[in-house]
Amino acid sequence: MTYRPRLSxxxxxxxxxxxxxxxxxxxxxxxxxxxxxxxxYLDKRELVTLMTLGQRPEALVLGYLRNQRLVxxxxxxEAVQVDWEVGACAVTSFAGIDDLDSRLATRTVTTGCGQGTxxxxxxxxxxxxxxxxxxxxxxxxxxxxxxxxxxYDSVYKAAGAVHGCALARGEEILYFVEDVGRHNAVxxxxxxxxxxxxxxxxxxxxxxxxxxxxxVIKCAQMGIPFLVSRSGLTQMGHxxxxxxxxxxxxxxxxxxxxxxxxxxxxxxxxxxxxAAAPVSC
Amino acid sequence: MTYRPRLSxxxxxxxxxxxxxxxxxxxxxxxxxxxxxxxxYLDKRELVTLMTLGQRPEALVLGYLRNQRLVxxxxxxEAVQVDWEVGACAVTSFAGIDDLDSRLATRTVTTGCGQGTxxxxxxxxxxxxxxxxxxxxxxxxxxxxxxxxxxYDSVYKAAGAVHGCALARGEEILYFVEDVGRHNAVxxxxxxxxxxxxxxxxxxxxxxxxxxxxxVIKCAQMGIPFLVSRSGLTQMGHxxxxxxxxxxxxxxxxxxxxxxxxxxxxxxxxxxxxAAAPVSC
Numbered sequence: 001m002t003y004r005p006r007l008s009x010x011x012x013x014x015x016x017x018x019x020x021x022x023x024x025x026x027x028x029x030x031x032x033x034x035x036x037x038x039x040x041y042l043d044k045r046e047l048v049t050l051m052t053l054g055q056r057p058e059a060l061v062l063g064y065l066r067n068q069r070l071v072x073x074x075x076x077x078e079a080v081q082v083d084w085e086v087g088a089c090a091v092t093s094f095a096g097i098d099d100l101d102s103r104l105a106t107r108t109v110t111t112g113c114g115q116g117t118x119x120x121x122x123x124x125x126x127x128x129x130x131x132x133x134x135x136x137x138x139x140x141x142x143x144x145x146x147x148x149x150x151x152y153d154s155v156y157k158a159a160g161a162v163h164g165c166a167l168a169r170g171e172e173i174l175y176f177v178e179d180v181g182r183h184n185a186v187x188x189x190x191x192x193x194x195x196x197x198x199x200x201x202x203x204x205x206x207x208x209x210x211x212x213x214x215x216v217i218k219c220a221q222m223g224i225p226f227l228v229s230r231s232g233l234t235q236m237g238h239x240x241x242x243x244x245x246x247x248x249x250x251x252x253x254x255x256x257x258x259x260x261x262x263x264x265x266x267x268x269x270x271x272x273x274x275a276a277a278p279v280s281c
Numbered sequence: 282m283t284y285r286p287r288l289s290x291x292x293x294x295x296x297x298x299x300x301x302x303x304x305x306x307x308x309x310x311x312x313x314x315x316x317x318x319x320x321x322y323l324d325k326r327e328l329v330t331l332m333t334l335g336q337r338p339e340a341l342v343l344g345y346l347r348n349q350r351l352v353x354x355x356x357x358x359e360a361v362q363v364d365w366e367v368g369a370c371a372v373t374s375f376a377g378i379d380d381l382d383s384r385l386a387t388r389t390v391t392t393g394c395g396q397g398t399x400x401x402x403x404x405x406x407x408x409x410x411x412x413x414x415x416x417x418x419x420x421x422x423x424x425x426x427x428x429x430x431x432x433y434d435s436v437y438k439a440a441g442a443v444h445g446c447a448l449a450r451g452e453e454i455l456y457f458v459e460d461v462g463r464h465n466a467v468x469x470x471x472x473x474x475x476x477x478x479x480x481x482x483x484x485x486x487x488x489x490x491x492x493x494x495x496x497v498i499k500c501a502q503m504g505i506p507f508l509v510s511r512s513g514l515t516q517m518g519h520x521x522x523x524x525x526x527x528x529x530x531x532x533x534x535x536x537x538x539x540x541x542x543x544x545x546x547x548x549x550x551x552x553x554x555x556a557a558a559p560v561s562c
Contacts, residue, residue, distance in 0.1 A: 016516050020531075020539040023420075025549060030539060035494060035515035051494060051517065139304075160513030160532075161491045180493055180515050210442045212461055213316060213332060232441030234316035234461050235297050236332065250301075251441075258301040258311060268306060 002197040003075055005062075010082035012036055012054030014155045014178075031159040035180045038082065040064065042071075042091045042100070049087075053155065053162055053179045056188045057082045060179070061089045063191030067218055069125075070103060074194045126217055126244055131225040132201050137247065139269040142204075142228070144171035146252060149206055152176055156208070165189050166206040167198075167224075174198070182209030186218050193222060200224035211237040211250055220244045225265060228252050233260065283478040284356055286343075291363035293317055293335030295436045295459075312440040316461045317365065321345065323352075323372045323381070330368075334436065334443055334460045337469045338363045341460070342370045344472030348499055350406075351384060355475045407498060407525055412506040413482050418451075418528065420550040423485075423509070425452035427533060430487055433457055437489070446470050447487040448479075448505075455479070463490030467499050474503065481505035492518040492531055501525045506546060509533050514541065 015031040022028055039049040040061055047070070052060055058080045065071040071093070079092045145168050155162050155178045163182035167175045167189050175192050179185040186207070193200065200223035207215060211233035217240060219227045227241070228249045238260060241248040247262030259266055296312040303309055320330045321342055328351070333341060339361045346352040352374070360373045426449050436443050436459045444463035448456045448470050456473050460466040467488070474481065481504035488496060492514035498521060500508045508522070509530045519541060522529040528543030540547055 018519050018541065020541045021544065022540075023536055023538050028539070030541075032513065032519055033515045035517035037517075051515075161493075161515050180491070210461070212442075232313065234314045234332075234442050236316040236318075238299050238313055255304055257304050258309070259303075260299065260301045260311075263302065 002195075004195055005074065005077040006079040006081075007058045007195075008081045008083070010054075010057055010084055012057075012084065014053060014055060015159045033155055033159045033161045033180060036084065037087045039088045040091060041088060043093055043096060044090075045100070050184060051180055052184050054084070055155075055179065056177055056192065057089060059177075059191035059195060060184055060188040061091060061191065062194055063187035063189065064184075065091065066190050066194055067187050067221065070100065071097060126220060126240060129220045129223070129244055131220065131223065131245055133245070133264070135202060135225050135265055136267050137204060137226050137265060138267045141170050142249075142257075142266075143255070145173070145204060145206070146228075147171075148173050149176075154178060163207065163209045165208070167193065168204040168206060169202060170204075174203075182207060183214065183218075185209075186215065190218065190222055204228060206252075207231075210234065211241070211248060213237050213240055216240040216244070216246060216248070220246055225262070228257075283476075285476055286355065286358040287360040287362075288339045288476075289362045289364070291335075291338055291365055293338075293365060295334060295336060296440045314436055314440045314442045314461060318368045319363065320369045321372065322369060324374055324377060325371075326381070331465060332461055333465050335365070336436075336460065337458055337473065338370060340458075340472035340476060341465055341469040342372060342472065343475055344468035344470065345465075346372065347471050347475055348468050348502065351381065352378060407501060407521060410501045410504070410525055412501065412504065412526055414526070414545070416483060416506050417546055417548050418485060418507050419548045422451050423530075423538075423547075424536070426454075426485060426487070426509075428452075429454050430457075435459060444488065444490045446489070448474065449485045449487060450483060451485075455484075463488060464495065464499075466490075467496065471499065471503055485509060487533075488512075491515065492522070492529060494518050494521055497521040497525070497527060497529070501527055506543070509538075 012034050017029045018032055020028050020030045034053050035051050036054045037049050038052050040047045076093050078094050082089045162178040162180055163185050164178045165185040166173050175189050177185045177188040203224045204226040205219045205224045206228045208230045210231040211229045213236040216237050226247045230252050233250045241261040247265040248260045249257050251258045293315050298310045299313055301309050301311045315334050316332050317335050318330050319333050321328045342361055357374050359375050363370045443459040444466050445459045446466040447454050456470050458466045458469040484505045485507040486500045486505045487509045489511045491512040492510045494517040497518050507528045511533050514531045522542040528546040529541045530538050532539045
């Protein structure tokens with residue numbers, strides 16, 4: 001059985017209602033997305049304050065520690081306890097984290113959003129990542145997945161102002177996480193994958209956010225060969241996707257898409273649409 | 282005459298072209314936004330690496346230092362020199378920056394995007410900000426400004442994947458900056474305002490990005506009483522806007538908008554649209 005740290009099960013209501021006046025002078029009640037500060041303490045040391053929608057705070061914190069390379073294995077973590085009363089998450093390790101001081105001291109800060117924080121040299125790591133070359137995603141499965149994403153009952157539909165990420169196996173959505181920042185949504189999925197011992201090699205990562213350098217790096221680090229976005233991409237997102245050989249699709253809306261890199265894994269349907277099997281690991 | 286540090290005048294081409302395949306199997310050449318790392322050195326000390334579109338890098342760096350409260354006055358800065366060959370910006374102060382070590386040591390990291398970096402306690406500062414109560418923005422001027430924004434020849438139209446911010450006086454756009462991250466775009470405008478000794482008190486800040494806590498804080502810090510966004514808002518963005526008394530309009534698209542806070546400064550047109558004077562300081 002997979003090891004799991006002791007976890008709280010805290011979350012925040014995703015939306016609150018506020019008053020507004022529209023262009024016709026009508027007073028309305030509008031749902032807006034929640035946004036709450038959550039300060040992470042690792043063995044009582046304050047690391048960072050994230051502003052989050054608070055849907056999966058324990059997974060977010062674990063994913064943050066994972067993606068920032070501050071914690072290497074889930075087995076190092078004894079407990080993750082979120083307390084919204086004080087806006088804090090206490091992470092306890094079994095035996096302390098090796099090198100935490102030096103990892104924090106030598107932090108480099110890169111940015112995708114543009115001012116996200118990344119510890120250590122992620123760029124150097126990217127060359128050591130090998131994504132599986134033999135996975136396939138058929139166009140028919142891709143379209144069914146997009147349709148599932150579209151129909152998902154999301155905070156975005158109710159309130160906007162959030163980014164959504166999904167982890168999918170074929171057309172099946174395994175996780176769907178929204179947050180006020182797209183990095184948080186990615187990190188929460190990385191944390192949930194850790195908790196459930198889910199591998200990335202046969203998965204598809206969908207995001208509403210742009211394909212910047214950081215998005216590609218995180219996806220590659222999770223070992224996921226397919227990256228799909230409703231939005232566009234940047235030059236460095238493109239360059240990194242090519243370097244790491246990920247299959248990257250942008251502008252994924254309705255029937256339209258643009259396949260930018262990793263063409264060999266994407267199987268276009270012949271004109272007579274055939275049913276397609278989901279990818280398998 | 283206003284003091285200006287010695288500045289390089291470096292910028293990057295905003296878009297590059299890459300190949301893609303669309304849903305009809307057609308090979309296309311697609312313009313995508315540039316994204317370049319720029320590492321800031323303040324008196325030879327490495328502070329941060331920003332990923333940027335690189336349109337106004339000198340203003341971006343100055344605005345970053347201003348908004349992070351690392352530099353209090355432009356007069357402290359002798360030179361800002363960007364060198365894209367090495368992806369670095371060297372900022373030189375005349376006499377060193379007081380307390381730089383302690384400011385960096387006690388950094389708190391808050392997030393809007395959600396993992397942006399802010400030094401010092403910006404939240405405490407917000408209560409000391411007083412925005413002018415007597416400025417007015419008429420609905421007619423507002424609509425003309427939105428129209429000017431819409432017609433602006435932007436990188437977004439060509440390549441997507443960037444956020445845009447504008448500083449306006451009435452309907453007139455003074456600056457329009459785009460960047461891969463919305464924080465960078467805001468910071469670049471803050472830097473340009475510093476360089477040109479432009480006050481915020483009679484200005485309107487427009488952003489394509491969401492109205493999160495950090496966006497409201499930065500706008501208030503620049504002393505700007507009007508904040509307009511094409512996107513939605515978050516709970517904390519709303520709470521801060523109320524607290525600081527900013528006039529905040531969201532969902533600004535076409536003829537539609539939602540006025541959330543600071544109603545007293547917004548003058549709705551009677552049904553017979555009258556011409557309206559721009560706000561004045």
